[in-house]
Amino acid sequence: MHLRQQTQEILARVDIVDVIKKYLPLEKAGDNYRSKCPFHTDSDPSLSVSPKLGIFKCFGAGCGKGGNAANFIQNYEDIPYHQALVQLAKLIGRPDLAPAEEKKGFEAIFEINQIVSQLYRDILFTKSELSEKARLNLRERRITQETARRFNIGYSPNSWTWLTEQNLNKNILRQAGLILKTDAGHFRDYFKNRIIFPFYDRDNIMGFTGRTLGIAKKIPKYLNSRDSDWFKKQSLLYGWNFNRKYIIQSKEVVIVEGQFDVLQLYQRGVQNAVAVSGSYFGSQAAGILSKSIKRATIFSDGDEAGAKASLRIAELLAQRGVDLNIIYLEGKDPDEAAKYKHRFNWEKLNSKYSYSMVSFAFEQEGVEGALKRLASCYNKIKLSYAIRELSELSSFDEKYLDHWLKEFKRAPLSSEVITSQDLKLKLNEELVLLSAYNKGAVQLDSYLIKKLGAQTVAQIQKAGKGLIQELADNPKYATRLYMLEHVKDLAKYSHDLLTKAYLSFLSKDVSNFKVKLKETGDIKYLTKIEQWVKKINKIKMGIKNGKKENGPRSINY
Known part of the structure; x- marks a missing residue:
């Protein structure tokens, strides 16, 4: 049977409503059905499905997607047309009508990836000494064997030649990026001592990511298969x-x-x-x-x-x-x-x-x-x-x-x-700009004076027209000064900014106290951590409840 006849035979046996219902909720509209179109941002149902004609069509502005059941699957799942026909043939229970797979020239790559993935899984799930550390790592991470098996996780042993010694075609292994050729002319494994995660496109394994079990700093924690015509990291989603x-x-x-x-x-x-x-x-x-x-x-x-x-x-x-x-x-x-x-x-x-x-x-x-x-x-x-x-x-x-x-x-x-990142202002810059715009807007207590530093405090206290003109020389500052003219509630803006400053400095203090506690073991730093965390939580609770009186200025630092 020719491809055209196969296609017609499949489409004639398919109920397009049943097909699209697997992807979208359909509602009856006369003799047809309708739904919001999945191919553009649709606020009103623009997609019409005709069971009589076996077609769908979007009447949304600028969309216009339409076609038969295979076209819908092709567009929805972003797959080639022949793959959509294969799915429909399976759906109607006639896989014999499915067109032959298009050949991309990567079959040998996909086949070797499947074989190697199975080898990696076998070594992980058999009680081999080679993979003992890998199994222990998964247990420590609390990854169950059931989960590891479901996601086809494997392990590449701690050897540069384990895979090269597996009696597989080295040219294809090299083409797949699973082994490399050294300057000395020898082959070595690409993945070594790593937990292996396969990346799939449908049933084909396109490549792998390996998470090292080593501790050397020069070794990348995660190593991906190299980009190629079949493996492109930016278009693949793990899981x-x-x-x-x-x-x-x-x-x-x-x-x-x-x-x-x-x-x-x-x-x-x-x-x-x-x-x-x-x-x-x-x-x-x-x-x-x-x-x-x-x-x-x-x-x-x-x-x-x-x-x-x-x-x-x-x-x-x-x-x-x-x-x-x-x-x-x-x-x-x-x-x-x-x-x-x-x-x-x-x-x-x-x-x-x-x-x-x-x-x-x-x-x-x-x-x-x-x-x-x-x-x-x-x-x-x-x-x-x-x-x-x-x-x-x-x-x-x-x-x-x-x-x-x-x-x-x-x-x-x-x-x-x-x-x-170019546009972002630092907290001290925001405070200086606010004080320059409105001299009384930034009231500093002893805590903030200590944390902001002498230069920033001097600028805030200097505040005035001269400072505005000086700051406006920086385009980024000029933009913010212009924007400050259009603040709805300057008091709220100032309070929020000061709150942000307190939270930032308090959080940094906690981090520093933790370091000192670890270095010295002095219990006073633990006490300070507890006190500062309470202050942080009190401020955050005030923000959450919208209670201005619970803000930073009501807390004694």
């Missing part, structure tokens, strides 16, 4: 093939940074997580996810790099109309947070440590940084809500924030590229 079903069903994804994060969350019942492997998250991965989800929870590591990663991921997904929630647990990553079952509380993480994209960008990068992030958001309704939220957080007037946002949107067209 997608295993958790895809839960993600599509819930229309929600949890995005983390590391493979162990995915495993730990899975064990705690969060089965819709994927990992972006550090900083490797690009527009292609965002596009794949946005077709299957309405909401994303971003749970990166609780450090500066993790915060930046969260905002970068959020920005890419916001461009595609995805609702966002960011969990930020300072000093911890998801692996640590989920390690102990009795301590893990997913609801608490999504409330106590949860941020919107706007509030997190504002906290991390200030009002200018938040505006820069929002400049890439195209949904006008969501953008208006975001501007309103930023106005409440920053005390700046909405209409001026909207005006400045338009300026940021024009920025990419200029010769100078503006980054969020």
Whole structure:
């Protein structure tokens, strides 16, 4: 049977309504069905499905997607047309009608990856002395054998020649990037003494990530397969093939940074997580996810790099109309947070440590940084809500924030590229600028005078017209001084800024006390830690309850 006849035979046997119902909720509309279109941001149901004709069509402005059941699967899952036909053939119970797989020339690579992955799994799960440390590491991390088997985790032994000695085709192993040729002309293993995580695209293993069990500082903690025509880190999501079903069903994804994060969350019942492997998250991965989800929870590591990663991921997904929630647990990553079952509380993480994209960008990068992030958001309704939220957080007037946002949107067209980090002001800079604009707005007590340092305190106390003109020489400062003219409530703005300063300095004090406690063992530092943490919690509770009297100035430092 020719390919055209096979295709017609498959499509004739398929009920397009049953197919699309697996992906979208459909409601009856006369003889047809309708739903919100998954291929663009759709507020009203624009997608029409005709069971009589066996086709779908989106009538939304600027979309126009349409076709048969195979076209729908092709677009929704971002797969080639022939793969969509293969799925439909299986669905109707006629796999014999499925077209032959298109040949990409990578079959030998995928085959060797499967063989090597099985070897890595075999060495991990057999009671071999070679993998004893790997099994112990997984137990210490509280990764169960059931979870390790489900995600096909393996182990590459602590030898440079283990894989090269496995009687496999060395040319193909080398082409797959699993072994390397040394300058001396010998072959050596690419992965050595590492827990191995395979990356899949459907049933094919595209490549691997290895987490070292070594302790040498020069060894990278995580080692990925090298980029190639078949393995591109920026478009692959770890765990997608295993958790895809839960993600599509819930229309929600949890995005983390590391493979162990995915495993730990899975064990705690969060089965819709994927990992972006550090900083490797690009527009292609965002596009794949946005077709299957309405909401994303971003749970990166609780450090500066993790915060930046969260905002970068959020920005890419916001461009595609995805609702966002960011969990930020300072000093911890998801692996640590989920390690102990009795301590893990997913609801608490999504409330106590949860941020919107706007509030997190504002906290991390200030009002200018938040505006820069929002400049890439195209949904006008969501953008208006975001501007309103930023106005409440920053005390700046909405209409001026909207005006400045338009300026940021024009920025990419200029010769100078503006980054969020370039725009961010330090706390001492913000205090000096506020005092320059309004001399009485910044009242310092002895604690802040000590922490801010003599130079900053002198500038704050100097405040006046001359200081404004001096500061305005810096374009970044000039922008903020101009913005200060449009603060809705200067007293609230000043109070919030001072609160931020107290929390920042108190947190640094706690970190320093912990170091001194470890170095000296002196119990007085433990007492100070307890006192300072109580102060921090009191301030945070005041912020949460909106009680100005519980702010920093009511606490005796």
